[in-house]
Amino acid sequence: MKFYTIPAGPFEVNTYIVFNDETKEGFLIDPGGEEKKIEKIIRDENIDLKFILNTHCHIDHVSMDNYFKGKYSIDIIAAKEEEQILKNLEEQAEYLGFEYTGDVVIDRYLKDGEVIELGDIKILSVFTPGHSPGSVSFLVNDKHLFSGDTLFRNTIGRTDILGGSSEQIISSIKNKLMTLKDDVKVYPGHGEATTVGYERKFNPYLI
Numbered sequence: 660m661k662f663y664t665i666p667a668g669p670f671e672v673n674t675y676i677v678f679n680d681e682t683k684e685g686f687l688i689d690p691g692g693e694e695k696k697i698e699k700i701i702r703d704e705n706i707d708l709k710f711i712l713n714t715h716c717h718i719d720h721v722s723m724d725n726y727f728k729g730k731y732s733i734d735i736i737a738a739k740e741e742e743q744i745l746k747n748l749e750e751q752a753e754y755l756g757f758e759y760t761g762d763v764v765i766d767r768y769l770k771d772g773e774v775i776e777l778g779d780i781k782i783l784s785v786f787t788p789g790h791s792p793g794s795v796s797f798l799v800n801d802k803h804l805f806s807g808d809t810l811f812r813n814t815i816g817r818t819d820i821l822g823g824s825s826e827q828i829i830s831s832i833k834n835k836l837m838t839l840k841d842d843v844k845v846y847p848g849h850g851e852a853t854t855v856g857y858e859r860k861f862n863p864y865l866i
C-alpha cells in the first residue's frame with residue numbers, strides 16, 4: 660500500500676490517495692480540492708481509481724466528490740447517517756466560502772465493521788459517530804487509521820456543529836479507536852499524522 664496526503668481547500672482538509680503499488684488500484688478519501696495536483700499523481704503513478712470514501716460529509720470533505728465521481732465514473736461511499744449533513748450542503752458551502760457543485764449523492768452505504776477489499780488492501784469501516792452522526796474511521800491493513808475529523812494529533816473533532824455529540828465522540832474514540840494497538844498510525848482529516856499510542860498517552864481529551 661502506498662498513499663499521498665494532499666492538504667486541500669480553504670480548511671486544508673487532508674485528501675488521501677491510497678493505492679496498491681502493484682495492481683495500481685486505488686481510492687480517494689475526502690477529496691476537498693487540489694484537483695490538478697491529485698490528477699497529476701493519479702497519472703504519474705498510473706492509478707486505477709475505484710471509488711471515493713468519505714469519513715463524513717461536511718462540505719470541506721466532500722467539495723470535490725462530484726468532480727472526481729464524474730471524471731473517473733466512480734462511486735461515492737459513506738455512511739447513510741451522513742445524508743442529514745448533505746441536506747444542507749448548499750448552506751454550508753455558502754456560509755464557509757466553498758464552491759457549490761450540486762448535491763452530493765452517496766452511491767453506496769457503508770456498514771459498521773464491513774471490509775472493503777482492493778487487492779491486498781483491506782479497509783475496515785469503523786463507525787465513530789460524534790463529530791457528525793455518520794462519521795467513520797477507516798483502518799487499512801490493521802496498521803493505518805484514516806480518522807477523519809474524529810481523532811487528531813493532541814485533540815479531537817469539534818461537536819458543536821451539525822448533529823455533533825461530545826459524549827458520542829469520546830465514547831467512539833475510547834471504545835473503537837483506543838482499542839487498537841499503539842503502533843497504528845493515525846492520519847486525520849486535518850493536520851499532522853500521529854499514532855494511537857501517542858494519543859493514548861498525551862491527548863488531553865482522552866486522559
Ligand SMILES: [Zn+2]
Nearest residue numbers: 715717790808
Ligand atoms: Zn467535519
